Amino acid sequence: MKILVCIKQVPDMESRFRPDASGVWYSEIDMAFRVNEYDEYAIEEAVRLKEKLGGEPELTVLSLGPDRVVEGIKKALAMGCDRGIHVQDSASQLKDPWQIASAIAASARGENYDLIFTGLQSQDRGSAQVGTMVAELLEYSCATTVIGFEYAEGSVTVKRELEGGLRAVVRLKTPALVTCQLGLNQPRYPTLPNIMKAKKKEILTVPVSELLHEEPRTVMAGFYAPAKKGTGVVLEGDVADQVDKLIGILKDKTGLLR
Amino acid sequence: MKALLIAECRDGKILDYSYELFGFAARLSADVAVLLVGKEGELPECGGAVYLADVAKYGECNPDQHKLVVLAAVEREKPDYVVLMHSSYGWDLAPRVAAGLKVAQLSEVVAVAEDGFELPCCSQKMRRKAKPVGSPVVLTLQLGAFPAVKPGGSPALQRIDVEGEGKVEFLGYEPPPPKGVDLGRAEVIVSAGRGIGKKENIEVIAALARVLGGEVGASRPVVDSGWIDAGHQVGTTGQTVSPKLYVACGISGAIQHLAGMKKSGFIVAVNKDKEAPIGEVADVLVVADVMQFVPALTAKLAK
Ligand SMILES: Cc1cc2nc3c(=O)[nH]c(=O)nc-3n(C[C@H](O)[C@H](O)[C@H](O)COP(=O)(O)OP(=O)(O)OC[C@H]3O[C@@H](n4cnc5c(N)ncnc54)[C@H](O)[C@@H]3O)c2cc1C
Numbered sequence: 001m002k003i004l005v006c007i008k009q010v011p012d013m014e015s016r017f018r019p020d021a022s023g024v025w026y027s028e029i030d031m032a033f034r035v036n037e038y039d040e041y042a043i044e045e046a047v048r049l050k051e052k053l054g055g056e057p058e059l060t061v062l063s064l065g066p067d068r069v070v071e072g073i074k075k076a077l078a079m080g081c082d083r084g085i086h087v088q089d090s091a092s093q094l095k096d097p098w099q100i101a102s103a104i105a106a107s108a109r110g111e112n113y114d115l116i117f118t119g120l121q122s123q124d125r126g127s128a129q130v131g132t133m134v135a136e137l138l139e140y141s142c143a144t145t146v147i148g149f150e151y152a153e154g155s156v157t158v159k160r161e162l163e164g165g166l167r168a169v170v171r172l173k174t175p176a177l178v179t180c181q182l183g184l185n186q187p188r189y190p191t192l193p194n195i196m197k198a199k200k201k202e203i204l205t206v207p208v209s210e211l212l213h214e215e216p217r218t219v220m221a222g223f224y225a226p227a228k229k230g231t232g233v234v235l236e237g238d239v240a241d242q243v244d245k246l247i248g249i250l251k252d253k254t255g256l257l258r
Numbered sequence: 259m260k261a262l263l264i265a266e267c268r269d270g271k272i273l274d275y276s277y278e279l280f281g282f283a284a285r286l287s288a289d290v291a292v293l294l295v296g297k298e299g300e301l302p303e304c305g306g307a308v309y310l311a312d313v314a315k316y317g318e319c320n321p322d323q324h325k326l327v328v329l330a331a332v333e334r335e336k337p338d339y340v341v342l343m344h345s346s347y348g349w350d351l352a353p354r355v356a357a358g359l360k361v362a363q364l365s366e367v368v369a370v371a372e373d374g375f376e377l378p379c380c381s382q383k384m385r386r387k388a389k390p391v392g393s394p395v396v397l398t399l400q401l402g403a404f405p406a407v408k409p410g411g412s413p414a415l416q417r418i419d420v421e422g423e424g425k426v427e428f429l430g431y432e433p434p435p436p437k438g439v440d441l442g443r444a445e446v447i448v449s450a451g452r453g454i455g456k457k458e459n460i461e462v463i464a465a466l467a468r469v470l471g472g473e474v475g476a477s478r479p480v481v482d483s484g485w486i487d488a489g490h491q492v493g494t495t496g497q498t499v500s501p502k503l504y505v506a507c508g509i510s511g512a513i514q515h516l517a518g519m520k521k522s523g524f525i526v527a528v529n530k531d532k533e534a535p536i537g538e539v540a541d542v543l544v545v546a547d548v549m550q551f552v553p554a555l556t557a558k559l560a561k
Contacts, residue, residue, distance in 0.1 A: 141425035165434025217362035222387035
């Protein structure tokens with residue numbers, strides 16, 4: 001059995017985002033990057049499945065992006081993936097979901113993965129398209145927003161989360177792709193021995209030009225902070241002072257405090 | 259300009275937010291046709307072409323076949339836009355349709371710009387503008403970004419029937435986990451977000467809730483991490499609340515959280531990041547470390 005996990009690196013969402021020189025995406029200066037949260041659930045679920053099946057499946061992790069994404073691949077290897085593929089692309093931020101999906105599908109085609117795990121969406125772009133498009137391009141069955149996953153004999157049963165906490169239970173035949181939603185599991189922290197072991201694992205580097213032959217379907221045209229409504233009061237400075245001011249406001253405005 | 263609107267049914271009923279599709283079409287001044295996998299007794303309240311595929315045949319959770327149905331309607335209508343909501347149904351179906359047509363998809367549109375569409379990014383902290391290339395274009399709309407509009411009139415029904423196997427087998431719905439606390443009735447809710455840092459700190463939030471005579475709410479990561487049980491979750495996949503006072507502690511203000519609490523009477527947010535999107539809905543934004551501010555507030559109120 002062969003499993004692929006697709007991951008992306010994203011900045012810490014608490015960062016201050018500023019436009020870059022192109023004006024259509026953020027500047028990476030002073031940004032700390034980490035594995036996209038949704039993708040950590042994808043890695044964890046794949047590793048759990050491998051463990052459950054007695055370590056038999058071969059688990060490949062793929063990330064497309066500039067050289068920094070190798071850090072994310074190393075984390076996935078330390079969490080339990082067997083080998084990595086770095087699809088090298090120093091301009092990945094300008095690619096649209098269709099192009100990213102096409103490149104991933106090109107890498108996966110012919111590899112006969114039984115299962116592919118991706119995150120539901122990335123925290124920075126938030127398009128929620130890449131996983132599903134990869135499945136379409138490879139003609140895999142696909143379920144999105146997965147918060148429960150079971151595998152047995154070539155068949156996958158998942159819970160998809162719908163609005164209001166309602167779930168839909170669906171069954172997929174492999175080959176299948178699932179996009180993982182928050183709360184699917186509790187991603188593990190890599191242990192030191194596993195970080196050491198991961199250093200010996202292979203990471204294959206493939207230039208994106210070998211995989212991607214599609215033109216973009218969308219053009220990025222701007223990046224900016226949303227217009228502030230600016231109605232609220234902002235309290236900054238000394239904590240004791242903030243406490244007093246807030247209590248004053250609550251007394252004034254809510255009638256809850258006397 | 260023409261838009262094909264993909265309405266949504268659950269348990270045989272049209273979902274209310276489907277009418278936001280009409281609000282968006284009005285914003286574009288587009289002619290509309292509607293597609294629904296549903297049943298005849300439950301058609302959208304509008305005039306014009308309504309394509310209906312029988313839910314008894316295609317099911318509600320059968321995206322591969324729904325894709326074929328959409329492609330068949332696109333073939334007949336030749337729309338400029340195919341529009342869905344950015345819901346669990348929409349984001350599951352839209353990329354399949356876009357891939358099937360080999361066209362652009364823009365996700366979670368929040369506004370129409372002069373030469374493109376505005377989309378949120380970076381966990382709602384930022385916006386970006388994107389321009390589609392080619393036609394038609396598949397769009398999903400952020401829930402609540404466009405007004406719900408019921409155009410009225412009587413639909414000109416056209417049936418759609420396609421052949422083809424679905425690869426996803428729907429086994430049934432499962433109800434949401436039981437509510438532990440009824441946050442819907444609380445006058446005051448103090449909610450913990452990931453910014454509280456660790457499980458033990460829930461107690462700090464609970465202490466403030468106690469002095470205010472309220473309940474404890476939580477954002478999703480707090481529930482997912484097992485710091486508190488799911489009954490406390492506020493948001494699209496949790497409870498919808500409207501207390502007199504909502505105090506959001508270390509919560510960034512993701513759209514799915516806001517959807518559950520923005521109708522609160524008075525909103526106080528405590529966040530160390532002045533630019534956190536929660537500031538957009540807060541009446542008061544306290545820029546501070548929760549673990550310093552909340553205990554200080556509790557102590558002062560307890561006096
Ligand atoms: C389909 C779907 C459904 C979802 N449903 C829900 C839902 O029902 N409810 C929900 O809440 N979310 C839901 N989410 C998740 C949502 O998108 C966000 O991920 C989540 O709300 C973020 O929670 P948070 O604000 O606690 O954490 P984060 O986004 O990580 O934010 C933490 C915040 O704390 C601040 N902070 C950090 N440390 C401190 C400190 N020491 N002092 C003060 N502030 C600090 C940071 O500045 C940041 O703003 C859903 C997501 C999806 C995709």
